[in-house]
Amino acid sequence: MRIISRWVLAALLLAAGASHLTWGRRGYRIVVPGWATSLLRTDKDTIVVTSGVVEIMLGGALVALPGERRRVGWAVAAFFVAVFPGNMHQWRTGRPAPMLRTDRARFVRLLLQPLLVAWALWSTVDRPAGSR
Template identity: 70%
Template sequence: MRSVARGGLAMLLVGAGVSHLTWGRRGYRIVVPGWATRMLHTDKDAIVVASGAAEVLLGTALIALPRERGRIGAAIAAFFVAVFPGNVHQWRTGRSAPGLNTDRARFVRLFLQVPLVAWAWWATRRR
C-alpha cells in the first residue's frame, strides 16, 4: 500500500513540477507573494521555476533513491509546508492560476496541504 502511495506521490510531484516549468509557468507567478521575491531577492518567475525543479527532483528522488525514502519524505512534507503561504496569498487575492479559477477552488486548495503533508510522511516512513 505504501509503495503505491509513494508512486502516486512521485507522479503528482513530477506532473506538478513539469507544469510549473512549461504550460503553467506564467499562471503560477500569480501565486507567488510579493514578500517572497523581496525576501529571496529574485523575481516571481525564478521562484516558480525553482519550485517546479524542486518538485521534479523530489518526485524523481522518491523513486530513484529508496534508501533515502525517509529523508526525501521529510523534504517533501517540508516543501508542502513551504509553499502554503503562496496558496494563502492566492486565496486572499482571489487571483486565478491553472486549475484554481474560482474562489471555492482556491479555498478548498488551502485544506489540501494537510493531507499532502500527511501523505508524504506516511508513504515514506518505514513500518
C-alpha cells in the same frame, strides 16, 4: 499500499514540476506573493521555475532513492509547508492560477495542504516491525 501511494505522490510532484516549467509557468507567477520576491531577492518567474525544479527532484527522489525515502518524505513535507504561504496569498487575493479559477477551488487547495504533508510522511515511513 505505501509503495503505491509513494509512486502516486512522485507522479503528482513530477507532473506539477513539469507544469511549473511549461504550460502553467505564467499562471503560477500569480501565486507568488510580492514579499517572497523581496525576501529571496529574485523575481516571481525564478521562484516558479525553482519550485518546479524542486518538485521534479523530489518526485524523482521518491522513486530513485528508496534507501533515503524517510528523509525524502520529510523534504517533500517541508516543501509542501514552504509553498503554503503562496497558496494562502492566492486564496486571499482571489487571483486565478492553473486549475484554481474559483474561490472554492482555492480554499479547498488550502484544506488539502495538510493532507499532502501527511501523505508525504505516511508514504515514506518504514513498515512497523512485524508487519507485512
